[in-house]
Amino acid sequence: MAQPSGTQAGSQTLDRGIRLLEILASAAHNLSIAELADALEVHRSVAYRLLRTLEDHDLVTRDHAGHIALGAGLAALNSGVARNLQQAALPVLNEIANELGMTCLLAVLLDSGEAATLVSAAPRQTVAVVSYRPGYRHPITRGGPGKAILLGLPESSWPPDMSDALREEITESRVRGYASSQDEVVPSLRSVAVPLTLPGQPRASIAVIHVFLPGTEAEIAERLKLGAQSVARAYGA
Amino acid sequence: MAQPSGTQAGSQTLDRGIRLLEILASAAHNLSIAELADALEVHRSVAYRLLRTLEDHDLVTRDHAGHIALGAGLAALNSGVARNLQQAALPVLNEIANELGMTCLLAVLLDSGEAATLVSAAPRQTVAVVSYRPGYRHPITRGGPGKAILLGLPESSWPPDMSDALREEITESRVRGYASSQDEVVPSLRSVAVPLTLPGQPRASIAVIHVFLPGTEAEIAERLKLGAQSVARAYGA
DNA sequence: GGGATGGTGTCCTATTATCGAACAGGCGGA
DNA sequence: TCCGCCTGTTCGATAATAGGACACCATCCC
Numbered sequence: 401m402a403q404p405s406g407t408q409a410g411s412q413t414l415d416r417g418i419r420l421l422e423i424l425a426s427a428a429h430n431l432s433i434a435e436l437a438d439a440l441e442v443h444r445s446v447a448y449r450l451l452r453t454l455e456d457h458d459l460v461t462r463d464h465a466g467h468i469a470l471g472a473g474l475a476a477l478n479s480g481v482a483r484n485l486q487q488a489a490l491p492v493l494n495e496i497a498n499e500l501g502m503t504c505l506l507a508v509l510l511d512s513g514e515a516a517t518l519v520s521a522a523p524r525q526t527v528a529v530v531s532y533r534p535g536y537r538h539p540i541t542r543g544g545p546g547k548a549i550l551l552g553l554p555e556s557s558w559p560p561d562m563s564d565a566l567r568e569e570i571t572e573s574r575v576r577g578y579a580s581s582q583d584e585v586v587p588s589l590r591s592v593a594v595p596l597t598l599p600g601q602p603r604a605s606i607a608v609i610h611v612f613l614p615g616t617e618a619e620i621a622e623r624l625k626l627g628a629q630s631v632a633r634a635y636g637a
Numbered sequence: 638m639a640q641p642s643g644t645q646a647g648s649q650t651l652d653r654g655i656r657l658l659e660i661l662a663s664a665a666h667n668l669s670i671a672e673l674a675d676a677l678e679v680h681r682s683v684a685y686r687l688l689r690t691l692e693d694h695d696l697v698t699r700d701h702a703g704h705i706a707l708g709a710g711l712a713a714l715n716s717g718v719a720r721n722l723q724q725a726a727l728p729v730l731n732e733i734a735n736e737l738g739m740t741c742l743l744a745v746l747l748d749s750g751e752a753a754t755l756v757s758a759a760p761r762q763t764v765a766v767v768s769y770r771p772g773y774r775h776p777i778t779r780g781g782p783g784k785a786i787l788l789g790l791p792e793s794s795w796p797p798d799m800s801d802a803l804r805e806e807i808t809e810s811r812v813r814g815y816a817s818s819q820d821e822v823v824p825s826l827r828s829v830a831v832p833l834t835l836p837g838q839p840r841a842s843i844a845v846i847h848v849f850l851p852g853t854e855a856e857i858a859e860r861l862k863l864g865a866q867s868v869a870r871a872y873g874a
Numbered sequence: 875g876g877g878a879t880g881g882t883g884t885c886c887t888a889t890t891a892t893c894g895a896a897c898a899g900g901c902g903g904a
Numbered sequence: 905t906c907c908g909c910c911t912g913t914t915c916g917a918t919a920a921t922a923g924g925a926c927a928c929c930a931t932c933c934c
Binding site for chain 2: 409410411413414415416417418421422424425426449450452453454455456457458459461462463464469470471472473474475476477478479480481482490491494495498508510511512516517518519521522523524533534535536537600602
């Protein structure tokens with residue numbers, strides 16, 4: 401099993417266990433052990449042993465039919481992710497969401513260079529925009545949340561394969577302090593986003609998304625900037 | 638390594654990987670690899686290999702000092718936990734939290750028989766009640782959220798070691814339809830909770846907690862019951 | 875400077891945890 | 905009734921893992 405240079409060997413067993421969770425997270429419905437083993441391409445008894453361990457830690461449960469679903473133990477782990485950042489941001493996200501009537505989210509930069517939604521807040525009484533639920537990833541070169549992170553990054557950290565058009569756009573966006581997008585990640589979806597850089601935290605951005613924007617982008621951006629300041633204040637404490 | 642009957646063998650490697658995550662989730666600050674290996678009681682090179690795998694899946698990251706922190710990949714997994722339930726409940730929890738000015742949470746029954754907070758919503762402008770953040774566990778025989786779950790359970794599913802006093806309390810609570818507590822789980826904290834039973838989901842409850850309750854328990858319980866109905870309606874769709 | 879200390883990252887082989895075939899049921903439908 | 909499809913368990917061979925040892929790089933202190 402020689403590695404083709406670059407990636408070093410990891411742990412096979414742990415990798416399989418995590419992939420089980422990922423399969424479950426992306427599955428539309430609860431899966432049987434046999435289906436899981438099939439998706440993982442391992443023998444059923446292997447999947448069985450892995451699941452028993454995951455069950456011990458409450459990371460998976462079984463429904464009444466004996467099928468496997470993700471368990472509440474993941475909530476405990478998740479609440480430890482960037483804890484201070486989440487705590488500082490959540491009330492602000494909610495406030496913005498309800499005030500503007502749009503889904504408001506916090507995206508962070510991953511090690512891989514992609515952006516991912518960390519938490520999101522939907523306004524009351526609105527159809528949830530499922531495309532941007534926590535964990536959703538997309539390249540930082542596309543979409544409001546990603547480009548806002550790009551705004552906050554020094555030029556030396558920009559991905560090398562950026563188009564000239566995008567370089568120009570980001571440079572211009574820097575002046576006004578916000579990024580926006582339309583149809584870039586999800587068709588017929590618009591977004592406005594501002595960068596959020598906090599010490600000891602990954603680069604992040606706050607964004608709102610909607611099918612149409614009530615008000616000018618600049619107005620919305622102003623509200624987001626205020627929100628970013630609130631988060632920074634709450635975080636600094 | 639013979640098992641003393643009862644617990645069947647699981648996967649050692651996967652177990653260690655998960656315990657790494659649990660250690661990180663409960664740690665006050667980011668840990669070095671050496672500290673983690675120490676806490677896990679394994680050789681550093683073992684922890685190193687496990688971490689590399691966790692890193693590949695974005696479950697952990699490193700801060701600027703090279704120390705390990707939980708990563709955003711957990712947000713993706715978490716959003717798959719009882720997805721429909723979370724989506725139906727979150728807007729309602731937020732609404733209640735802001736309306737009553739109290740932290741509002743959704744607790745679920747685990748396989749182990751304990752109750753755990755799945756999601757919680759804090760009102761704007763309030764000190765977060767950190768004791769009940771997602772993942773927090775406590776016995777269902779104590780605290781409002783736990784006892785409300787007990788209300789929704791048939792008597793045959795009650796834990797065998799329940800005191801007579803508690804059996805009586807639950808039986809009485811059934812009539813009025815809500816449970817309450819004071820100082821049972823967290824000192825000087827009060828709570829009111831109602832059961833929430835949805836098909837295809839674990840037994841759950843909706844609760845508010847506060848240091849003092851503005852209004853009578855019955856009034857608050859009425860609001861919670863309305864909320865539970867809203868969730869059921871949103872879930873049924 | 876020099877040396878002790880405390881950390882990360884990488885090899886390498888004995889050992890042991892894991893793999894997966896095979897078996898033993900249980901349940902439901904034809 | 906049999907048949908298909910599932911879960912759960914056992915067990916020997918084997919491959920994945922464990923962890924000692926080493927190289928390396930900071931920082932701190934004498």
